[in-house]
Amino acid sequence: MTSPIKIDIWSDIACPWCYIGKRHLEAGIAALGDDAPEVEIEYHSFELSPDTPLDFEGSTTEYLSKAKGLPLERVEQMLEHVTGVASQAGLEYHFESVAHTKTLKGHELLHLAKANGKQLEMKERLLKAYFTEGGRVNRIDELVGWAEELGIDGADAREALESGRYADDVQADIAQARAYGIQGVPFFVFEGRYGVSGAQPAEVFSQVLQQVDGEREGTAA
Amino acid sequence: MSPESRGLPTTEAAPAPFTMIEGASDELACEGDACLIPGFGSVDPAR
Numbered sequence: 001m002t003s004p005i006k007i008d009i010w011s012d013i014a015c016p017w018c019y020i021g022k023r024h025l026e027a028g029i030a031a032l033g034d035d036a037p038e039v040e041i042e043y044h045s046f047e048l049s050p051d052t053p054l055d056f057e058g059s060t061t062e063y064l065s066k067a068k069g070l071p072l073e074r075v076e077q078m079l080e081h082v083t084g085v086a087s088q089a090g091l092e093y094h095f096e097s098v099a100h101t102k103t104l105k106g107h108e109l110l111h112l113a114k115a116n117g118k119q120l121e122m123k124e125r126l127l128k129a130y131f132t133e134g135g136r137v138n139r140i141d142e143l144v145g146w147a148e149e150l151g152i153d154g155a156d157a158r159e160a161l162e163s164g165r166y167a168d169d170v171q172a173d174i175a176q177a178r179a180y181g182i183q184g185v186p187f188f189v190f191e192g193r194y195g196v197s198g199a200q201p202a203e204v205f206s207q208v209l210q211q212v213d214g215e216r217e218g219t220a221a
Numbered sequence: 222m223s224p225e226s227r228g229l230p231t232t233e234a235a236p237a238p239f240t241m242i243e244g245a246s247d248e249l250a251c252e253g254d255a256c257l258i259p260g261f262g263s264v265d266p267a268r
Contacts, residue, residue, distance in 0.1 A: 195239040208242055 004040040005212050008189040010177045011123070012048045013103040013137050016082050016093065019127040021186035021199030023089040028205025037213040042114070043123050045107035045173035046185045054138055056100040063100045086131070097134030104170060106130075106137035109147060109157065111166035116152050125150065191216075 007025070011018040029036050056063050064075045079095045086093045106126050113122030125146050129135030136142050140161045147157035160166060177187070188196040188205075191212050196204065 189239055193239050195241045197241070204242065 002037075002216060004038040005191050005209065005216075007039055007041045008044060008192075009041065010044045010046045010173070010182055010187040011185050012046045013106045013126050013130050014052070014100070015046075015048055015185055016086065016131065017199040018186040019091055019131055020086055020089045021188075022123070022127070023091060024199050024202045025188065025205045027089075027202035029209065031202055031206050032209065035210075037209060039209070041120060043110060043119055044176065045104075045110065045170040046177050046182070046187075047103060047107070047174060048185065050102070052100060052102050054102050055136075058100075060095045060098045060100060091131070093131045094134065095131075098131060099134055099136045101136055101138040103137055104167070105140065105143060105161055107170040107173075108161055108164065108166040109143045111169045112147070112157060112160045113150065113152060118150050118152060121150050122146070 009022075009025075011021075025041075029039060061072055061075045061079065064070070064079075065072045068075070083093045083095065110119055110122055110126070113119045126135075126137055129142070129146060130137050135146075140158060143161055144154050144157045148154040177185075182197075184197055186197075186199060188208075190196070190208050194208055194212065196208060
């Protein structure tokens with residue numbers, strides 16, 4: 001019996017392409033149907049914009065316009081573009097309600113969820129909260145609520161987040177990405193052998209999985 | 222799971238041990254703050 005193909009993914013929460021890439025990977029696996037190899041997915045933390053304020057009290061458009069020195073209208077056009085790409089992937093982005101914030105606490109919650117065997121569900125929950133629901137992924141009260149939604153003990157989640165129990169694990173993930181030279185996310189590593197950068201089309205993920213699976217069969221033969 | 226236990230090197234063992242698969246476009250990834258404006262990684266704000 002072969003073990004699952006390991007897929008390590010470096011990703012942020014405040015990362016529109018990361019959510020789209022998640023869907024494309026899922027679609028790439030699903031497209032293989034009964035031939036799809038078993039996979040084991042593990043998410044790793046990455047902070048795209050460490051200088052993001054903890055609580056920016058304006059719209060995404062205003063923040064980006066100010067941060068990048070671009071006219072509001074131009075930022076709006078670009079956000080409309082990615083909203084359209086997301087929609088094609090079956091995702092609903094509402095940039096008008098996105099709450100810009102640092103994501104480190106959210107990443108700590110992802111590590112707690114991993115310890116509880118629920119990392120994939122939590123990744124999905126936090127991305128949806130951020131891009132669709134206007135959730136604040138830095139606020140402990142909201143994070144605890146999402147933990148409880150997934151059946152994780154709320155008191156334990158609160159203690160973990162308040163004490164920074166997983167802060168070192170988050171930084172270790174970020175350091176690992178730096179050591180690999182990863183500058184952009186999402187970044188996928190298949191079985192420790194093949195790297196894929198970006199939310200590539202589902203077919204790319206299907207092909208990589210088939211290649212890795214084929215190589216394993218060749219080795220086993 | 223630690224990097225060692227899944228066959229990946231630790232942070233001391235750069236460079237990356239994997240082969241990059243070339244995909245369709247670099248625009249599909251976020252890089253630094255530029256990611257916050259998707260697909261606009263190379264913009265020069267001064268222009």
